[in-house]
Amino acid sequence: MESVSTSSVMDIFNLLKVCCSQSCNYIMTYGGTFSSLASEVGKLKDKSSDVKRGVEAATRDGMTPRSEVLGWLSSVQDMEGEAESIERKYNQKIKYLCSFPLNICSAYRLRNRAEAALATIRELKQSVEFTKLADNLNLTRSIKMPTTKTIGMDKVFEELLRHAKDDSLSVIGIHGMGGVGKTALLRRFNNDFPSETEADVVIFLELSIDYKLEEVQKSLFDRLSLTWQDEVTHRDRATKLFRVLSTLKFILLFDNLWEPLNYQVVGIPLPAPPSKCKIIFTTRTEDTCSHMGTEKMIKMECLEEEAAWNLFRNSSRMDVIDADKNVRIEARDLVKECGGLPAALIVLAQAMAPKKTWEEWMHALTIMKDTPHQLPGHSLVWRS
Template identity: 85%
Template sequence: MESISTSCLMDIFNLLKACCSQSCNYIMTYEGTFSSLVSEVGQLKDKSSDVRRDIEAAKRDGLTPRSEVLGWLSSVQHMEDEAKSIEGKYNQKIKCLCSFPLNVCSIYPLRNRAEATLATIRELKQSAEFTKLADNQNLIHSIKMPIPKTIGMDKVFEELRRHAKDESLSVIGIHGMGGVGKTALLRRLNNDFLSETSEAEVDVVIFLELSIDYKMEELQRSLFNRLGLTWQDEVTHRDRAAKLYRVLSKLNFILLLDNLWEPLNYQVVGIPLPEPPSKCKIIFTTRTEDTCSYMGTEKMIKVECLEEEAAWNLFRNSARMDVIDTNVIILIMARALVKECGGLPAALIILAQAMAPKKDFGRVDACLDHHEGHTTPTSCKHNLRNLWQGEGIINNVQNLMDADNKTQFLLGILHAASLTVRVHDDYFTMHPMTRAMILWVERECGKKENKWLVLDRELVEEAPVAEKWQAAERISLGGNKISDLPKAPQCPDLIFLDLQFNKLLNTIPNGFFLHMPHLKILDLRETPIEELPVSIGNLVQLHFLELSRTRITSLPKEMAALVNLRYLTLSSTTSLRIIPDQLISSLRELQWLNMVDSYSGWREGHTLEGGATFEELESLKRLKVIGITVNTLAALQNLYFQLHAMSELEEVVIGNLQPILLPLQELRLSSLPKAKLVCRARFPNTLLALKIEDCRAIDRLIKLEGQGNSSRERVIRIFPHLHTMVIRRLPELKSLSDGEQTLNFPSLKTIAVEDCPKLTMLTLVADGLKEIMCERSWWDQLNWGDERTKSFQHLYKPMYIDGNFIPSM
C-alpha cells in the first residue's frame, strides 16, 4: 500500500507540474505579446496618419472620401482604443516581481483579448492598400452626344475604336479636311465608351469641343465643370492647373478634344500625359497633320472623303425624298450633285437637308442651282509661284530656287491643313467645298459678295455689270465665253484680274484700265486679243502680266510706264512683230521675261528701223529668268556675248529651235553664277560640243523638262552627236545626270573636268567614251564603288602637262 500511494502521488505531482509549466510559460510570454501589440499599433497609427493626410488633400480638391476608407479609419480608431484599454489593465494587474502577476488566473482573458486585438490590427494593416482613397460623388462617367450620320465611315471608326482600347497607346490624333466627319467619329467614340466601358475600367470620359480662338481659362473652366470642381476666379491659372493635374492623376480618364487648331500644352492646362501602359487616353481631332506631331501623337488617323457610292448612300439617307425614286430626271440631277460634293460628308448632309422639303421638280431644280459647285482644276506649283511673287506673298527672294522653296513651304502648310490634295509631284487640287468656304470667308461671310467676284469656268457669256466691279478686290472670270467687257469700270480696290481662256474675247476697250490704280495681277493668256489698249499704261502698280498664246501683234509704247512690272510672259505669241525701242529697258524691275516661241526680231545696237535690242536686256539688272527666240545665227551669237553681263540669270533654256538654228554645233555657258541649263522639248541633234564654265549654281549637268522626262524612263538619250564635254569651275556640281534619270551620250568621246569638288560619281552612259581629262587628285577621290563610275576607270588622262592645259578638241 505504501508503494502504491507513493506512485499515485508522483503521478499527481507530474501532472500538476506539467500543467503549471504550461501556465507559467503562457504567463511568462505575455510580455512579448504586449510588446508586439504596442509595435503594431504604432505602425497602424503611422499608416492611418498618411491616409488621413491624403484624404484631407483630396477634400481640398473637391473629392469625397470613399466609404471603405472611412470604415477602415473607424476600425483603426477602435483598435487604438482597445489597445490602450488593454495596456491600462495590464499595468494594474502586473507587479514588478520578475513581471509575474499576483493574480495568475486573471491574466488569461487579458492575454486572449490582446491576441485578438493584435490579429485584427494586422488585418487592418494588410487591407490598407487602397486603389482609390476618394472620388467625386458628382462626377458623371460620360455624357451621351448627338451624332451626325456616319454612313460609309465604319472602317475608319473600327480602326479608331481598336486604337482607343489599346493600352500601349495614350495619345491619338484624328486629322483631315473640314467637314470630312472627324467630329462625328469622335462623338461616336464618346458614346461607344458610354455603352462599352464600365466605371471600374474608366472613371470619366470627357468630351470638349473647342472654339477656334479658345482661351486657356475657357478650357480649364470646362474641365472644372466636367469634373465637378469648384471654380474660383481669384485663383491663378497655375494653381488651377495644379488642381486639375492632382485630380486627373487619380482617375482613369478619357479626354476627347474636338477641333484643335493648334498644339495644346498639356502641362500649362493641367492635363497629365498618360504613360503606357495605361487606360487613360487623350484623343483629339484637328485639320493639320503638324498638330498631331507637336502633340506627341503615338497614332495618327487620317479621315478621307467618302467613296462615290458611300456618298450617295449618305445623301439618300439624309434627304429621305420619295421624289428621288419616282422622278428619273431628279435622280440624275441628285447623282450629279452628290458627285460635285466630292465625298465631303458635311456638304452632303447640308445639301440633302436643303433638298428634303422639296416636293417637285421645280423646287428641287432651284435648290440645285443654289448649291451647284464645280471641281477646281488641277493647279501647278510653278503657276502659283509666279502669281504669289506677283502679289508679293513671296517677296525678297534671292533666286529662283529660293522662290521654289518658299512656294513648296506654303503649299506644304496648305496640304498639312488638309486644304489641298496633291495630285502628282508639283500638281495639286482643292476640294470644291473648301474653295467655296474660302470664298465665303473672304467675302466677309457672305456680307460682301462682290469683294471676290469669282465666276471662273462656269461658261458664262457675259461679264458682270460694271457696278459689281466697283467693290471687287479680286475678279476671276477665266474659262468662260465672254466676248465683251465693261468700257471703263471703276475698280479702286482691284488687285487681281483673271480673264484667261476666254476664247471669244477679241478686244479690250480702250478705257478699260483707266480706273484700276492698284492692279497687281493681270492674266490674259489664251485669249484671241490682237492688241492691248493704251490705257494699260495706267497700271503703274502692275507686277504680273501674262499674255501667252494671245494674238497680239505689237506692244504699245505706253507699257513703258509699267515700272513695277516683275513678270512678263509672252510665250507662244507667234504674231508678235513689234516691240517699241527702249520699251524693254524701261521695265527696270523685271525679274522674269519669257518670250519663247515669240518675238524674234532682236537687233544689235540702235538702228533706224527701231525695235528691241539685246543691249536693252543688259540693262535689266534684276532679271533672273529669260526665255527668248532668235532666228538667225548672227542673233544667237550676239545673244551669247551679252549673256555674260547677266549675273542674276538663273536658267538657260534650250527649247524648240528655229530651223535655221538646227545646225547649232557648240553651246557654251560661261561666268553665269546663278544660271542652270534646262533642256525642254526637242533637243538640238547637231550639237557637237558642250562647255560649261564658272557657273557656280549648277548642281546637275542638265535639268530635263517636257518631252522625254517621264519618271518611268531611267536612261534618257540626249545630244546624239555630242563628242566633247568640258566642265570647269562648277563648285556645286554633283551629278552628270538628272535626278534618278541617267543621261546617255551615244557619241561622247572626251570629258574634261576641272575644279568640280562635289562631283564624286560619273553617273552617265557613254559607251564610246575614250578619255576623261582631269587632275589626278580629283580622279583619286572618285567613288569607285559605284558601278557606272567603275566602268570608266581605265580612261584617265592628265589635263595638264608641265603646267599647260592640254585640250583634246
C-alpha cells in the first residue's frame, strides 16, 4: 500500500514538474515575443506614416480619403496603443528575480496578449497595399452643355464615338473651317458620351482666341473642386493638377484651340495607350492637330445640300416655306449661299423666321449675295 502511494505521489510530482517546466519556459521566453512586438510595431508605424502623408496630400488637393484607408489607420492607432500598454505593464509589473517573474499569472496573461497583438499587427502590415488612398466624392462627373442642332452630323459623330471608345487612341483632334459645326459636335459628345464611359470626370473647356495659361489652369481647378490660391506659381499649380488628374480616368474636351496647348506646362498628364483617359479638341487647322500629338484626326466638312436644307428647316419654324412656293424657292437659294456651313444655316434660319412675304425673302437673298455681313447674327457664324 505504501509503495502504491509513493508511486502515485511520484507520478503526480512528475506531471506537475512537466507542466511547471512548460509554463515556466513559456513565461521565461516572453522577452523574445516582446522584442518581436516592438520591432513589428516600429515597421507598422513607418508604413502608417507613409499612408498618412499620402492622405494629407490628397486632402489638400480637395479629395476625400477612402473609408478602408481611414479604417486601416484607425486600427493601426489602436494597435500602437495596445503595444504601448503591454510595454508599460511589462516594465512596471513583471519584475524578474533570478530570471523568474514574481507574478507568474500576470506574465502568462501578458504574453498571450502580446502574441495576439503581434498577429494583428502582422495582418495590418500585409493589408496596407491600397489601390487608391482617396476619391473626390464631390466631383461632378459631367456637366451638360447647351448646344445647337447637329442635323447632318450623325456620320462624323459616330466616327468620333468610335475613336473615343478605342483604348489605343488617347489624343483626338477635330479640325475644319469656322462655322462647320465643330463646337456643336464636341458639345453633343460631352452631353451624350459620359453615360457610355468609365471616366471619372468629363471636362469641357471653351478657350478664347488669346487664352492664357492661368485661365486654363483656373478652369481645371474649378471643375475639379480644387482650392485656387493666387500666390501659387504656375508650376506649382501644374504639379497639383498633374497629381490629381493622374488618379482619375479623365476625358478633357478643349474647344476652339487656335494654337497648340502645352500639356506639361498646364499640368495635364498625357495619356499613354492603352488608356481610358482621352484628350479631344477642336481647331481650325490640321497643323495644330499635328503639334498636339494627335493620334487620330477627324476633318469636318460642310453639309451636303439636302442635309443643309433639313438643318435650315429644323432650326426655326417657318410655315411660310410650305405655304408659298415662291418663298420656298428663295429659301432654297439662301441655303445654297451658306455653302453647307451649319452655323450660318442656323443663324440665317433664326433671322428669317419672322419673314412672311416673298419680297422679304428676295431682299434677304440679295443681301446674302452682295453684303452678307449685314445679315443679323452674321458675326456669330465664325465662332466655331
